[in-house]
Structure formats: structure tokens, C-alpha cells
Amino acid sequence: MLSTSHTVRRATSALLALSTSLLALALSAPASAEVIVRGTEGAPLHEARPAPGAIFPDEHIVVAQPSPSEVDPSFLGPVLLMKSAHIDLEKGTMTVPLRKGRLESGELVWSVLTDVTDENLANLHGINYSAKLAYGLIGKATRSARIEKDGTFVFASGKVDFKPEHAVTPGDAPNFFPPKSAQPGAIGDADYSPLVQFENGKNAVFNMPMVAFDASEETLNAMCDGAVDKTVVHDKVTAICPRDGTVTLQMTLGYTFGKPIFYLSTEANDPVVATLEGAILTPALNDTPFALEDAAPGESAERIYVFVNGPTGIDHPFRQGVNSALSDGGHGPLNVLGGIPTINLDYSPIWRLFPVLWTEEAIEKGWRTKLTNAIDIENAGAKGIVVSIAGGPPQAVGFLVNCPVVYRIN
Template sequence: MIFLLSFSIPEGSIAAGPVTQKITKQFLTSGKVDLAREVVTLPLHRGRLNSGETVWFVLTDVSDYATSKKMGLTWAPSLAKAKDLTSTRVAEMDGSGNFTFKSGRVDFSPSQKLVAGEAPNFFPPKTARAGSVGDAHYSPLVRVTNDNDIVFNAPVIAFNVGPEKISFCNGNPDYAVVTDSVASICPDKETVDLKLRFGFANGKHLRYLSFDANSEESATLEASTFAPAESDILQSGATEVIYTIVNGKMGANDPNRQGLDSALKGEGPSLDVLAHFTEISAGYSPMWDVQLAEWTKEAISKGQRKRITDGDDLEAASGSGLLVSPAGGPVKTTGNLVNCPVVGFTNE
């Protein structure tokens, strides 16, 4: 769900009519979801590097089922396939649950900059500069060596700063010190409010989070951390497929609105489609392999372009030639990887 920009959602762009939003199925149960604010509140963890720097992070997913139940995290068994990757960081956890990481630094001082392309093709953007950048050793995935090599998804929220520098309990955080997805953060309460993202899976509305991407363009579009070191996860089998429409219908209030062109124009999120997600299963992973899909000129001229909310429908449209890869041929991987833990399904 790579390209879900952090724009506000225009009225009517998700659903028409006075529908009361509610979570119908929540997977990340450690979080408290507030759909009125479109945030989820998660526990804020404070750890450190071996070299002494403070690491502020959250935990969202874990490879071990028992640990997921104990901590309210999403069970992501596929993460176990990433435990020996170069990009998977090493850590130890003490009896109180405190993490000490061997490596992985993130610089939050850059200013995010996103400039859309020229109409009518707003994607790709002219400029995409991420607001935070991981070093050559940073990945959100962490293997805990003294706890059966369990793999956690532990994205960094802030780095090498004291609590007084990141205390924005009432919002308006300083994005020079925290990741751009933070809505508010309160170290004294050990909580952080993170902005929810919008997409679809199995024909249903999905809310999820976005933390990291292995390309700077993807990270900028997702308002997340550029983490090039995580690219090797794509070859591990520890991924799911996410489809992103490039040139869906435009118009903030069009019920079929979708895609990167629309998102970059400022009409709302791109509304990506997680391929085959219905429930947490042995194949689930928060690490998503991005596949771009473009409507053909013929499909557009014949009025066959519509909003797609199910992976099977997108694959059928690709199989019949209505949707193709921008690079040519059938829809396929772009080599872009995003870290997007699911939060839950909603009724709209």
C-alpha cells in the first residue's frame, strides 16, 4: 500500500451517506482505534543501541503465536522466514521487555518534499524526498537472539532524543524528530497516536499503518521512513502482494475514484488492494510487495475502468488485459517493498 499519501480524506471519497464508522474486525489488539480521528494509539517503547543511543519504537507484528496473544500483536508467521536475512537486525530483550539493539539508526531531520507530476499524469511525482532515512543497517524487522530468535516488526518512531524532545501529547509533533505518521506522542504516558491508512482487501475497507519502504519515492508517498536495507526481504518469501492502481478514475467525490494520479492531485488516498487477505493465517506478513496496475486506453474508452476492492477482481482484469504493468505486460512486482501492518477491517 505503498502509495497512500497522507492527505485528508474529502467528504464522500470513501463512502456516501451518514454511515457510522466502526471496526468490524481488529487484528492489532494492543492498539486503541479512534476512527473519528483516524488514528490508532499504540504503546510507545523505549530501547537503546549497544552504543548507547535511545531508540523509540512500536511493536506491531511478531512471528510467534503465543507472543502475539500475550502482547496483543498481529501474528505474522511469515516473518520467521526473515530471521537470517542481512537486513533483519539483532536484539536482546530483558525480563522486563526492554530491547537492546545491535544496530540500526534513523535520521528524522530531513524535510519531506513531494511534488506531483504534470497533469493529467500526476504520477510519477517530479520530486519525492523522504522525511526520514534509515542507515545501511536499519530495517524494522528485529530478531531477538535470547528469545528463540522470534522476529518482531519494530519500526523506529524517534532516535537518539530524550523524552522532552518528542513530547507532543496534544498533537502538532515536530517531524524533524519523529516519523511523519505520528499524530501525537506522549512519552510520559508511553503512548503514540499513529495515522491510519485506507485500503481494501477481500472487498472490504481496511485500515493499516505505514512505517518503512525500500525506495525513496515509495517512502515519500507513504510519509514513511526510507529503509533501503530492507530490500532483501523481497527474496525471503516473507511478503504479501499489494496492488496499486496508477490511473484510476479521478474526482474527489466520484464513488469509483482510485489511484496514484488521483492521490497526487490531492483527492484522497490511492486506495490500494491487499491481494488475498481475509484473516490472519500462516502466510500473513506486514511486508508488502508492491505491484502497479494501469488501466489500458481501450479499457478507459470502453468505460470498463472502475474502483477495484478485491485482489481476485484485479487479477482477473489483468488476465483479460484490461490492467497492465506500467513497465509493460501483465501486472507484476516493481521491486518496491513497504512495511504496512494491518490494523483491522471497517464497515466503510
């Protein structure tokens, strides 16, 4: 007969073994794409389901869950890329932690964390990992900050004026782009950049877009229910609540290698681009090195293709482009991004725009359609049916936008 102490030891050993096994299982289990609001579910045992409201009618069907991406995020299916975000697929919004800080001069700074150059910190904070952002540590492209003992972020410089009223007047049909006038809803000073390096942290560059500046907690808490004042906060904000420590932001629908995705537009270096993106005009981004090959040392940005003269009309099954965005009731241009996490290694939240046009020949022969894959666009460029607005094949022309990726829909 076993002694009582021996029985206890065996039971304890068994419990420890079980705990270790469960912990290992939890650590190895893939993260599923969990959201607050998923939309309409599909029929039982069906591999597809109706597209949620935020991407309809541009997409009618999306991959259902359980999906292959829940086994491996590189496989087909939904993937929550920014783990700190709660997603509402019906509204197309994301809710993330609101970060309180201040300038050295005392003004309050309200920001969000979206990307970082350190993979461990990315996993810790539930944000995107971007190795290429390290090349943005040059000139005014990255500003400095420190973290005080109580956790407060203190920024050396960088102010944003959120008071301007966002306004755009489209051009005359059928060429709604370029617009007759464009006024960004927020303007950063010469020192403002969303890229930040902390003096007393790891040697990492963070992407920390500002969502409000020099606004009190009392002022912002009045916007917890969604009644936001766009002269106080970023144009992408749909609710902000220091009391709860959260901010809700409108996402943008785009594509990468044929897959629909949601991303967040926060800054741009050009007034027209900033207006069209609903972003902060940020001159400091001009110091960001770009226009090299995507994976070249020194290249801090990735490419995003923007069609100017794609098909228009919200009911057109292949609508796409800036002309559509300016004429089709506020629906987005359906831009095409390059590499993102789970698909490629060269992701950066800083994107260099490749604005392109369908040629008259392509339009006359009925070849114009919606393209959702960077390779397909480059292929069309090689065939001469899609050209840069600067002439010649698709190319960067000097425009930069800060667009962290948030959610892969398929």
C-alpha cells in the same frame, strides 16, 4: 439437617463452579471491535450506519454493530486486528504502547510493536501474527537485539534520520505520477530494518518500526498534546508521549477482498514509494526475499496492488490510484491488499507492490472503475485491461513497503 461445615462446602463448591463457568465464557467470548471514537451510529435495528469521517467520502456506509464478526471474526463486520491499538475512526488514528530502547552505542530508540512470527506472543502482546516473517531472517532484512533484565530493548545497530523534510512535487496533469521530485521525510542507515530478532527471547521475528531516534523523553513529552515536530519523529506520528507510554499514528485506508481496512505505513525500500507512503526509506529491506508465489517456502512478503491511473477527483465515486493521491488534496491511493488475518493464512506486514495501469482501451470504453479485490484485479489483468507498469500482467517490480494491518472496517 445439614451441618454448617457441609453447607459451607456446598456453597464454596457452587462458587467455584460458577467462577469456572464464567472464566470459560470469558475465554471463549469473541473479541469485539471496540474503538475510542466510532462516529455516527445507525438507526435502531439497522444493519448499516454512516461511514466515519476518516473514510468518507470514499465510503458512505459501513456495517453496524452488533455484527456477524462479533460471533466469528471471519464473518462480515468490523474487527480490531491489532488488539493493542485504540482506534479513532473519525480521525483515522491509532494509539499504541510506545516502546523505549537504545542502541549499543547509547542513542535512545523509540518503537512500536506491530507483528510477530509467534502466535502465542502475538496474542500476549495484542499484535498481528505473521508466520511468513520468519523467512525475513536473512542478510540485513532482520537486525538483532536483546532484552535486558530491566526490560530495556538494546539494538545492535540501526539508525534513522528523521530530520529531512517530506516533500513531493506532482507531475503535470493528467499524469501526476511519476512525481517531478520526491523527498522522504526519514532515512534509515544501511543497518536499519523494522524486523528484529531478540537474542534472549523465543526464536521469533518482531516487526518494530521506529517512530523516533536519539530524542530525549523531555523533547518528546512536549508533543503529548499533538504539536509534533516532524524533524524528530516519524511522519505518521500525530502525538507521542513517553510520560503516558503512548504514541498516536495516522492510518491509511485500503481494501482487501472487497473489505475496507486501515493499515499503518512505516517503511519502504524505494525513495519515491517512501515519500508517497510517508514512510522511512529503508534500504535494508532490499534483502527481504520476495517475488515468489505468496504461499511458497521462502516468501516473506504478501502482495499489494497500486493503481497508477485510476479515476481522479475527490467527488468521483470510483476514484483510486496514485494520480488521485497526488492531485486530490492528500487523500490516499486506496491500495488493494492481499491476505490479512481473518481472511487468509498468508498475511505479512511486508508487501511487494504490484503497480498497475488501466489500458487506453479500458479508459476509452469506460471500463475504468474502482477495484477493491485482488482476484478482480488479477481477472482484469487476465483480460488485458489492466497491465503492470513493467508491461504484461500484474507483477512485483521490486518495491517493498512495511504496512501492518490494524483494523478491518467491514
